[in-house]
């Protein structure tokens with residue numbers, strides 16, 4: 001549904017995005033992650049046709065993002081990283097203005113979204129907090145029930161309750177078959193909503209991964225205390241991967257299958273077991289760091 005092919009945008013400073021390629025399938029929620037200044041907004045602005053690439057191309061539902069931007073923008077749901085509003089309007093006036101521009105007005109869906117995000121829609125936008133403005137932006141992006149939605153850091157400024165509401169909305173839209181591309185710094189929200197992610201660093205894609213595959217590679221540490229020191233040898237001879245083994249304690253690392261650990265432990269005198277699970281954040285941070293693969 002969204003296809004990005006060797007997209008390159010080089011700013012006069014030499015910064016930008018270089019040879020960025022990925023695709024978002026119909027009905028998929030796709031996360032776009034990367035540290036500050038990595039190139040997420042630049043990529044999204046090219047998709048929206050707000051800026052022209054130096055080379056490469058992008059299409060949304062077969063439409064060229066450079067030459068058919070107006071048609072794309074009419075139908076799409078979009079939340080920019082920094083939203084520009086008409087400050088003198090109330091939230092509701094702004095939403096009506098956007099609906100009139102699009103020529104699609106579903107007041108029922110709009111009201112439901114206003115209720116869902118608990119927006120005080122009769123407040124003037126210039127008197128709204130950052131989070132309130134973000135809610136207006138989200139409602140504007142979803143209220144015409146678009147098939148494709150592009151979100152640039154959609155929950156920035158939202159409180160935890162509203163972040164949760166946002167995640168629930170995305171899951172609902174995913175179940176309704178919508179295609180969503182979402183840049184985010186919130187690993188938890190990506191984990192709860194996305195099927196795949198692309199990670200961008202210094203303007204280049206460093207990974208496109210399935211969330212399930214990433215999760216399968218998560219390590220779990222087991223901190224085992226034995227009744228006596230001698231039991232440690234059984235672990236050392238077991239072939240299990242262990243990090244530290246001091247006195248009568250050992251840290252064993254397991255990825256995926258626990259059966260060998262359980263069989264080994266069943267022959268030992270164990271007095272205590274504690275665990276710590278890696279989260280997706282560990283994996284994402286590995287990609288973010290300069291040394292990361």
Ligand SMILES: Nc1ncnc2c1ncn2[C@@H]1O[C@H](COP(=O)(O)OP(=O)(O)OP(=O)(O)O)[C@@H](O)[C@H]1O
Nearest residue numbers: 011013015016034035036037038039040041042043
């Ligand atoms: N209009 C511009 N003119 C010149 N350089 C720009 C412009 N916009 C972005 N850049 C530079 O391009 C690089 C990518 O920036 P971009 O805003 O796309 O990153 P980002 O991943 O969205 O970052 P963040 O997470 O901080 O929003 C940065 O080095 C940035 O300084």
